[in-house]
Amino acid sequence: MTTLDHPTSTRPIPNPEKSLITKLHMGTGMVVGAIFAFGTYFWLRSGQDMTVAHNVNKVLLISMFMWSLGFLIGIGAFIGPFRWLIGKDLTAEEQLYLAGDGQGVSRYFRYCTDHKVVGIQYLVGVMAMLGVGGTLAMMIRTNLISPGSKFVTPVIYNSLVGLHGITMIVAMIVVATGPFGNFILPIMIGARDMAFPRLNALSWWVLFTAIPVLCSAWFLGGIPTGWTAYAPLSVQAGPGMNAFVATIIIFAVSTAVAGANITATVVTMRAKGMKWNRVPIFVIGATISVALAIPAFPTFMVSMIMTALDRTANTTYFDAQFGGSGWLYAHLFWIMGHPEVYVILLPGVAALMEIVPVFVRKPLFSYNAAIMGFAGIAGLSVLVWAHHMYMSGWLPMLNGPFMITTEMISIPTGLIFLVILGTLWRGKPWMKLPMLGVYAFLWNMLIGGVTGVYLSDVPADNYLHGSMYVTAHFHYTLMGAALTGALAGLAYWFPKMTGRMLHERAGYISFWFVQIGFQVLFLGMFIAGAEGQPRRVADFSAMYKYSNMISTMGAYTIGIGMIVMLWAVIHSWRKGAIAPINPWGAKTLEWTVPFPVPLENFDELPVITSDPYGYGRSK
Amino acid sequence: MSADTQFHIHHDAPEVVGRRERLGVRLLIVADGAFVFGMIFSYFYLRNLNANGGWLPKGAHYLSAGTGWLVVAPLIIAALSHRMAEKNRDNFNVLSVVTLVSLLAGTYYQWHQLANMPFIVHDTGIFEGSYASMWLLIAGANMFHFLLGSFIALGLVVRARRVQIDPILQTWRLRTAGSWFTWIAISGIACALTTTFVR
Ligand code: HEM
Numbered sequence: 001m002t003t004l005d006h007p008t009s010t011r012p013i014p015n016p017e018k019s020l021i022t023k024l025h026m027g028t029g030m031v032v033g034a035i036f037a038f039g040t041y042f043w044l045r046s047g048q049d050m051t052v053a054h055n056v057n058k059v060l061l062i063s064m065f066m067w068s069l070g071f072l073i074g075i076g077a078f079i080g081p082f083r084w085l086i087g088k089d090l091t092a093e094e095q096l097y098l099a100g101d102g103q104g105v106s107r108y109f110r111y112c113t114d115h116k117v118v119g120i121q122y123l124v125g126v127m128a129m130l131g132v133g134g135t136l137a138m139m140i141r142t143n144l145i146s147p148g149s150k151f152v153t154p155v156i157y158n159s160l161v162g163l164h165g166i167t168m169i170v171a172m173i174v175v176a177t178g179p180f181g182n183f184i185l186p187i188m189i190g191a192r193d194m195a196f197p198r199l200n201a202l203s204w205w206v207l208f209t210a211i212p213v214l215c216s217a218w219f220l221g222g223i224p225t226g227w228t229a230y231a232p233l234s235v236q237a238g239p240g241m242n243a244f245v246a247t248i249i250i251f252a253v254s255t256a257v258a259g260a261n262i263t264a265t266v267v268t269m270r271a272k273g274m275k276w277n278r279v280p281i282f283v284i285g286a287t288i289s290v291a292l293a294i295p296a297f298p299t300f301m302v303s304m305i306m307t308a309l310d311r312t313a314n315t316t317y318f319d320a321q322f323g324g325s326g327w328l329y330a331h332l333f334w335i336m337g338h339p340e341v342y343v344i345l346l347p348g349v350a351a352l353m354e355i356v357p358v359f360v361r362k363p364l365f366s367y368n369a370a371i372m373g374f375a376g377i378a379g380l381s382v383l384v385w386a387h388h389m390y391m392s393g394w395l396p397m398l399n400g401p402f403m404i405t406t407e408m409i410s411i412p413t414g415l416i417f418l419v420i421l422g423t424l425w426r427g428k429p430w431m432k433l434p435m436l437g438v439y440a441f442l443w444n445m446l447i448g449g450v451t452g453v454y455l456s457d458v459p460a461d462n463y464l465h466g467s468m469y470v471t472a473h474f475h476y477t478l479m480g481a482a483l484t485g486a487l488a489g490l491a492y493w494f495p496k497m498t499g500r501m502l503h504e505r506a507g508y509i510s511f512w513f514v515q516i517g518f519q520v521l522f523l524g525m526f527i528a529g530a531e532g533q534p535r536r537v538a539d540f541s542a543m544y545k546y547s548n549m550i551s552t553m554g555a556y557t558i559g560i561g562m563i564v565m566l567w568a569v570i571h572s573w574r575k576g577a578i579a580p581i582n583p584w585g586a587k588t589l590e591w592t593v594p595f596p597v598p599l600e601n602f603d604e605l606p607v608i609t610s611d612p613y614g615y616g617r618s619k
Numbered sequence: 620m621s622a623d624t625q626f627h628i629h630h631d632a633p634e635v636v637g638r639r640e641r642l643g644v645r646l647l648i649v650a651d652g653a654f655v656f657g658m659i660f661s662y663f664y665l666r667n668l669n670a671n672g673g674w675l676p677k678g679a680h681y682l683s684a685g686t687g688w689l690v691v692a693p694l695i696i697a698a699l700s701h702r703m704a705e706k707n708r709d710n711f712n713v714l715s716v717v718t719l720v721s722l723l724a725g726t727y728y729q730w731h732q733l734a735n736m737p738f739i740v741h742d743t744g745i746f747e748g749s750y751a752s753m754w755l756l757i758a759g760a761n762m763f764h765f766l767l768g769s770f771i772a773l774g775l776v777v778r779a780r781r782v783q784i785d786p787i788l789q790t791w792r793l794r795t796a797g798s799w800f801t802w803i804a805i806s807g808i809a810c811a812l813t814t815t816f817v818r
């Protein structure tokens with residue numbers, strides 16, 4: 001028996017026999033999805049001249065959307081809305097059935113509305129995506145081990161870079177708000193569930209349907225454009241590009257739904273007495289992150305729909321010959337893209353801020369500054385997008401203003417640093433696994449942030465743009481800061497999510513392998529970039545030989561560390577030491593509920609009388 | 620003991636649920652609003668850039684401003700009749716049908732416009748220019764609004780006849796639906812205004 005098994009409660013197990021919902025699960029979803037996809041594919045194909053790229057694109061894109069739609073129909077995602085439409089709402093018994101009470105492991109493969117199940121689904125899904133993206137990264141670095149290595153062809157190399165990039169970006173967007181935002185956050189604020197449990201299940205399963213779509217790119221000739229998918233390159237790219245377009249459109253639906261759900265949960269479902277200044281900082285950070293994603297992502301969707309139409313219907317959004325413009329794409333992409341990097345960063349940082357007070361047993365230093373920092377970052381992040389376009393030739397006179405707004409982001413980022421440092425100041429940290437992530441974050445984010453300031457400087461960017469320096473910069477922020485934060489969060493909340501402690505020794509080993517490998521990889525890449533090695537190119541001149549060799553060694557070291565981490569997670573989940581209710585002695589609400597967390601979390605809803613960081617104060 | 624009491628799942632008070640649902644819908648409207656913003660931004664961006672004179676090349680077709688406003692009319696009627704239905708619950712059955720019918724009529728008209736777009740070059744199949752391309756996107760987004768709006772309006776009509784809903788919750792739900800109907804009317808007006816600026 002695994003720890004996922006839910007002991008049967010005293011409640012009768014719901015069994016609404018005649019209801020269709022009891023017959024549907026992931027398997028029926030896959031079957032209906034496959035029928036929809038292949039049915040559409042063969043049906044549309046028969047009437048088309050498949051030597052014309054537009055027709056191929058049309059057939060593939062529609063088939064991909066039909067897969068997603070079919071899967072969702074097959075798993076029962078639309079039963080709720082349909083029953084609403086015909087005026088036969090789901091009965092209480094059916095709702096309880098959907099919540100998965102007493103269904104053991106099988107509820108993880110159903111349209112289950114329990115936020116804890118959705119959290120675990122996200123966790124497993126994210127780990128799978130990180131695993132795939134990481135494998136692609138190892139292949140990229142293997143190709144770059146020495147000049148002229150020819151491990152893969154240039155065409156495949158381009159695909160590897162694009163697939164690695166977009167897989168990781170998607171994974172990183174949900175890496176913290178998916179697992180912890182769903183599993184932990186509602187308990188942290190003293191709620192019985194999310195605001196909209198069915199939308200919660202929807203957000204996960206919609207995202208799930210995007211995964212096979214993205215993977216299909218491997219078999220369709222890959223994504224040659226890099227994760228940014230600049231037009232008109234993306235319009236001219238081969239059939240694999242359809243997978244990119246469909247993935248993003250599907251994913252944008254998932255983020256909008258998840259964002260509205262998490263935001264509404266935090267705004268309306270906090271426990272009695274949990275005023276805004278008593279909300280745990282992770283909740284604040286995660287909410288600002290998803291709330292920022294709500295207005296940011298749709299512009300990406302607009303750009304992808306335009307790409308899809310240019311590829312299938314002969315529209316001319318990005319074709320300069322007929323009045324289109326590649327700049328338009330860059331704007332739409334980066335108006336989403338820069339806020340998005342903070343959508344990724346904030347929840348990871350907020351998880352670390354949750355961890356520091358617990359392990360130094362001091363209140364969070366200046367809670368208000370932390371909130372101002374988050375809010376400042378979110379506010380400014382929508383005003384800086386054109387720093388990605390300095391060298392594109394678009395309105396050079398605006399480079400100066402965008403330089404200033406970009407550099408201003410260092411101010412709220414600095415506040416975040418001060419909050420963490422202030423909390424650590426004169427504390428006696430309890431050096432458990434989650435705490436290591438805090439130090440790694442401070443170091444990595446410092447490098448990531450400072451190199452970002454160099455890049456935001458127009459003259460410097462003139463030289464550095466398009467080089468490996470940019471790649472190193474954003475890996476320091478994305479992986480060094482955001483992923484480190486999410487992994488620390490995993491070590492911290494693992495006991496609550498699985499009922500078992502994460503293997504400490506393996507965690508340490510993994511941590512040091514990953515962090516040391518990381519410094520070696522990306523410091524080497526900074527050198528290559530500063531010397532002028534372009535990014536996204538399969539081969540390089542002999543002058544970059546040593547820095548690339550060093551980088552590849554670093555990458556392999558990370559790979560080893562990540563495998564150890566994977567082992568630690570799987571081993572601990574199955575056989576780890578049973579966790580006490582509150583292993584870290586923390587004061588937030590999630591540590592007051594037993595494992596397995598009951599269906600509605602609390603027998604009696606808690607009432608909050610103080611902020612969650614009252615360490616070392618007399619009560 | 621009926622199934623519903625036997626299988627108790629915790630429920631909040633109707634006004635709490637109602638307010639929560641409205642917030643959720645409003646947040647989704649923010650997302651949809653960002654989408655509409657992205658389209659309008661693109662429209663004016665391409666129009667003002669007019670790369671290679673390709674916004675509206677010589678001799679290219681365009682639709683008069685009036686056609687855009689004709690599509691908006693059903694959206695406005697639907698939003699108004701829903702508002703009235705909310706206030707005037709005795710006539711709810713009639714007014715909600717008015718909402719539904721105007722949205723369905725609008726859906727049909729929008730589909731008709733899309734099916735008869737004049738701006739595709741005959742022999743190449745390419746859109747005449749970026750004006751034509753933008754028109755397609757905006758009309759498509761309107762179509763999406765019409766379809767979702769019709770779904771909601773149909774649900775309200777059916778449910779008013781079949782389901783006994785807690786009156787407080789029902790009031791909130793009508794307001795929530797009203798948020799959506801008002802929003803699609805506003806978005807329709809914004810799009811019609813946008814496409815008024817052809818050249
Ligand atoms: C003080 C904070 C930061 C500043 C001033 C900054 C500045 C910049 C600038 C100017 C560029 C454009 C470089 C170029 O293409 O020539 C850039 C690229 C990038 N930054 Fe940052 N950045 C900061 C923080 C972050 C954070 C926190 C993240 C992610 C969590 C991030 C992710 C990225 C990514 C992904 C790119 C490259 C996108 C691409 O071209 O593929 N940055 N940054």
Ligand SMILES: [Cu+2]
Pocket residue numbers: 337338341384385387388
């Ligand atoms: Cu940026």
